[in-house]
Amino acid sequence: TPFAGRILVPGRPGLPLPLRSTAPLPRPYQVPLPLPAVLRPVRTDATTDTYAITQRLARLRILPGLETEAWTYGGSYPGPTLVSRAGRRTVVTHRNELPQPVAVHLHGGHTPHESDGHPTDLILPVGWEMRHPYGMSDMNGTGVTTLGERTYTYPLDQRAATLWYHDHRMGFTGPSAYRGLAGFHLVHDDEEEALPLPRGERDIPLMITDRSFAADGSFHYPALDPAWGTPGVTHHWMEGVLGDTILVNGAPWPVLDVQRLRYRLRVLNASNSRIYKLELDPQPPGGDALVQIGSDGGLLERPVRHDALALAPAERFDLVVDFARYRPGTQVRLVNRLGSGTTAEAMRFDVSGAARTPADETAVPARLSTVERLDPRRAAVTRTFHFQRSEGVGWTINGMAYQPGRAIATPKLGTTEVWRIVSDFHHPVHVHLNPFQVVARDGQAPGPYDAGWKDTVDVLPGQSAEFAVRFTDYPGRFLLHCHNLEHEDMAMMADFVTR
Ligand code: C2O
Ligand code: CU
Numbered sequence: 001t002p003f004a005g006r007i008l009v010p011g012r013p014g015l016p017l018p019l020r021s022t023a024p025l026p027r028p029y030q031v032p033l034p035l036p037a038v039l040r041p042v043r044t045d046a047t048t049d050t051y052a053i054t055q056r057l058a059r060l061r062i063l064p065g066l067e068t069e070a071w072t073y074g075g076s077y078p079g080p081t082l083v084s085r086a087g088r089r090t091v092v093t094h095r096n097e098l099p100q101p102v103a104v105h106l107h108g109g110h111t112p113h114e115s116d117g118h119p120t121d122l123i124l125p126v127g128w129e130m131r132h133p134y135g136m137s138d139m140n141g142t143g144v145t146t147l148g149e150r151t152y153t154y155p156l157d158q159r160a161a162t163l164w165y166h167d168h169r170m171g172f173t174g175p176s177a178y179r180g181l182a183g184f185h186l187v188h189d190d191e192e193e194a195l196p197l198p199r200g201e202r203d204i205p206l207m208i209t210d211r212s213f214a215a216d217g218s219f220h221y222p223a224l225d226p227a228w229g230t231p232g233v234t235h236h237w238m239e240g241v242l243g244d245t246i247l248v249n250g251a252p253w254p255v256l257d258v259q260r261l262r263y264r265l266r267v268l269n270a271s272n273s274r275i276y277k278l279e280l281d282p283q284p285p286g287g288d289a290l291v292q293i294g295s296d297g298g299l300l301e302r303p304v305r306h307d308a309l310a311l312a313p314a315e316r317f318d319l320v321v322d323f324a325r326y327r328p329g330t331q332v333r334l335v336n337r338l339g340s341g342t343t344a345e346a347m348r349f350d351v352s353g354a355a356r357t358p359a360d361e362t363a364v365p366a367r368l369s370t371v372e373r374l375d376p377r378r379a380a381v382t383r384t385f386h387f388q389r390s391e392g393v394g395w396t397i398n399g400m401a402y403q404p405g406r407a408i409a410t411p412k413l414g415t416t417e418v419w420r421i422v423s424d425f426h427h428p429v430h431v432h433l434n435p436f437q438v439v440a441r442d443g444q445a446p447g448p449y450d451a452g453w454k455d456t457v458d459v460l461p462g463q464s465a466e467f468a469v470r471f472t473d474y475p476g477r478f479l480l481h482c483h484n485l486e487h488e489d490m491a492m493m494a495d496f497v498t499r
Helices: 171-178 485-489
Strands: 050-062 067-074 083-087 089-097 104-107 151-155 161-167 180-188 201-212 245-248 256-258 263-271 276-281 290-295 298-306 308-311 316-321 331-336 345-351 381-390 392-398 408-409 416-423 427-431 435-440 456-459 465-468 476-481 493-498
Touching: 050 083, 083 089, 104 151, 104 245, 161 263, 161 298, 161 316, 171 485, 180 201, 180 263, 201 493, 256 408, 263 308, 276 345, 290 308, 290 476, 392 476, 408 476, 416 427, 456 465, 476 485
Parallel strands: 050 089, 083 180, 201 263, 256 345, 381 416, 408 493
Antiparallel strands: 050 067, 089 151, 104 161, 161 180, 201 245, 263 316, 276 308, 276 331, 290 298, 290 316, 331 345, 381 392, 416 465, 427 456, 427 476, 435 465, 476 493
């Protein structure tokens, strides 16, 4: 198997490994929430916006008094935010000045195979030679490797949504993303802009991650010892990682000052393995503080109100929170009910103390959009995928470790299929190319977080979930995988081929 020869690290089988920082951690709520800069195009014409990103090492200030060497898109973590218009082509040239190969995937993008950032389509670092790098001998010659640079073309012929881009290199996505390779890519369209939702400075992306830090401030990750990634050195076996430091937009437990107005919060769980249950504390009188207006694939038909939000890796929830429901001066913490100690807190919103209630021109309409229902009874085929840990093989789908070039399914373009996922542990299951609609959990109705178009669904331990997916266009090779990044790296991934 491609993952033989890896070393078992301590931990409980099947469960992510808790990582303790040896660096001193700051007290929460000492730093303002950073907002990733919006990237400017290098060129723009009637149909296309063109961008350039250099992936490089950067020394970041995350913890007080220490520096953290990160792998970055353009020098920052998170990377710069790309903002696109639905239907306008976005072209991004990535240059790799990092010490290792990379592959860039636009998560949630409806992207043809050539630009999908398939894990075997590598960009080798500038200065390397064209050859199969270490660990890629099992690629079956399926990838298209480029040297130094690669240009990705995104048609973005899709609805307004919160997408994100991240590394997707086969076998190394966990450590690469952990080291900083992730950023937002927002898509806007006319339908969304016609709604009176909060915008501009009150439309805020929140990338939530967990990390741990070594005493010198560097990222602590089991496979990130100094020799990690060097050709000839084996990679560790991983079940997942749980950091003890919560970062929001790259800052530990930050604070955002808010007015007593509505804010749109685009929450992304970009953690490798951690699942959150987020809640505002205190809750406003009457509860239902988190008004969900969108999910992975854009606007919901109608808002869904929540007291708490369960969020697995790669899921996005688009929320509106009305801070006018709080008294002036209230400090509202965003807490994580699944965490303990330092991981029970995420960030804080400090509500303005001004006594006068400002006028709010925004609203959450009772009807947001039209979501066409996929009818599971009209599915061309139902397929079952078992996501499970197979002793001695790895994290597998239907008992198989990932093998590039082997198609687990060959959906026909223009048809709808039902995919049934059966799961042993928590597996946030992600499908490339087309979004899906959850139609059942354990044979019952979908859950409170399943509304709308999704591209990632958390299938709970010992349970099943079914979703309907319509493959519309773009023939080629795409991916089905677990978005627990260590499960993914340990081979819980499969190609499917549309035709
Ligand atoms: Cu967010 Cu295939 O990944
Ligand atoms: Cu998994």
